Amino acid sequence: MLKGKVAIVTGSTSGIGLGIVRELARAGADLVLNGFGDVGEIEAIRRGIERDHDVRAVYDGADMSKGEAVRGLIAATVEKFGRLDILVNNAGIQFTAPVEEFPAAKWDAILSINLSAAFHGIAAAVPQMRKQRWGRIVNIASTHGLVASTHKAAYVAAKHGLVGLTKVVGLETAGSGVTCNAVCPGWVRTPLVEKQIGDIAAQRGISQKEASEELLAEKQPSLQFASPEQLGGTVAFLCSGAADQITGTTISVDGGWTAR
Ligand code: NAD
Known part of the structure; x- marks a missing residue:
């Protein structure tokens, strides 16, 4: 289904990102892994994906808290593979505290990794996707992009921002072959x-x-x-032809969280 397509999944050395990488590889996409962790473990994951799915997988350790590094990840991928078809903005961090005690440095870090990184990645990727007349941007938001909980000021603000960004990019790319959607997981x-x-x-x-x-x-x-594999399946669906007309919107995978 995705043979010949190239996908970047940010924050894919762990958790949901890793589940997404595995499902996209299963569908035949070549992958760019990203995220932090033990060098040996990351290399084992990378090799395992190539072996199990007969795709090409490379690792790029770009730091998503730095806008220039995010843009560099996009540029390096286009240079290496000659194309970029799928961008999954998944890297994210969490910190909890009441708003009056919330450390400013944590606020800045969460906003830059959970929101600004997606802006920089999308801004750098859209021209290439427009050129190809096909592209899929999937932002991993959260139920916290739709509703709030206490003690998560930065996370909820960033994820609501990410849903807003998704809508704008969905509108700006409508009809171009590029779609932009957000997936909103509950607890995984x-x-x-x-x-x-x-x-x-x-x-x-x-x-x-x-x-x-x-x-x-x-x-x-x-x-x-919910499981990382289920989130991977949702992203793979958004990359399929069935989702050609789904853009600028959210899909919840939250066991009913936002229904009540
Ligand atoms: P995780 O901690 O397992 O994985 C986070 C990944 O992001 C890791 O690969 C980590 O190395 C990477 N990362 C962190 N900071 C980075 C940086 N500066 N540069 C590059 N990579 C960086 O977390 P997860 O639960 O898999 O979360 C993935 C995404 O899903 C996040 O955006 C999170 O907000 C979202 N989410 C998670 C849940 C959940 O219940 N786990 C629910 C809703 C949304």
Whole structure:
């Protein structure tokens, strides 16, 4: 389905990004992996994807907190592969605190990685996609791009911003063969959420299992985590012909969170 297409997935050394990379590789796309982590582990992931799916996979460690590095990732990909078809803006971080205690440096970091990186990546990728008359931009937002929770001022602001950016780019590229959409996951069990489960368990003196059950019970009516593979499947769908007319909108994968 995606044979011959080239995809960048930012923040794909872990969690949801890795699930997306695996599903796009399964569909035949060549991949650019990005994100932090142990060099040996990243190389093992990269080699595993090439071996399992008979695609080309390269790694680029560009830091998504730096606009120039994001634009450099796009330019380097076009130079290496001669094209760019799919950009998944997935890299993201979290920090929780009441707004009056929220450290300014954390606010800046979250806004730059979770929102500004997508702006820089999209701005650099759209000309190439327009030239090809085909492109898919998928922003991994969150239920927190649609509704709020306490103690997540920067994250909720960034994700709402990302949904707004998605709409603008959807409008600006409409009819060009390029689409831009946001995927809004609820709770997905990844290292990012594992840390929040650990914090709840420590604060409340309860087990990790009890903390994860509480986390789900509070927000996610299905009482089940979504999986990185399911998020990968959603992105692969948005890259399919069936999604040609889906643009400037959001798809929730949240077990019913935003239905109530
Ligand atoms: P994760 O911590 O498992 O993975 C985050 C990835 O981003 C890692 O590969 C990390 O190396 C990379 N990254 C972090 N800072 C970076 C930087 N400066 N430059 C480049 N890469 C960087 O987290 P995850 O849960 O897989 O989250 C992925 C995305 O999904 C995030 O945007 C997050 O906000 C979103 N999301 C997650 C959940 C969830 O429940 N896990 C829910 C909704 C949305």
